Amino acid sequence: MTQSQVNEMVAAATGDDLGEIRRLGFSLVGMNEFDLDEDVVTQVVDWDEVDRHRRI
Numbered sequence: 001m002t003q004s005q006v007n008e009m010v011a012a013a014t015g016d017d018l019g020e021i022r023r024l025g026f027s028l029v030g031m032n033e034f035d036l037d038e039d040v041v042t043q044v045v046d047w048d049e050v051d052r053h054r055r056i
Contacts, residue, residue, distance in 0.1 A: 001028060 004029060011021045 003027070 007018060007021045009025045010016075011018045014021070037054055
């Protein structure tokens with residue numbers, strides 16, 4: 001897959017402008033290219049969960 005194809009797929013999936021996707025620099029990562037260490041904390045924000053806590 002070419003970088004252009006990656007950019008186009010990310011732009012289609014997110015609805016963002018292709019230029020913005022290029023600027024952010026998305027790329028494919030293979031399973032062998034990153035550490036699957038279980039001690040690593042995933043850095044993801046579940047905004048739905050955040051909103052649920054704000055309403056309480």
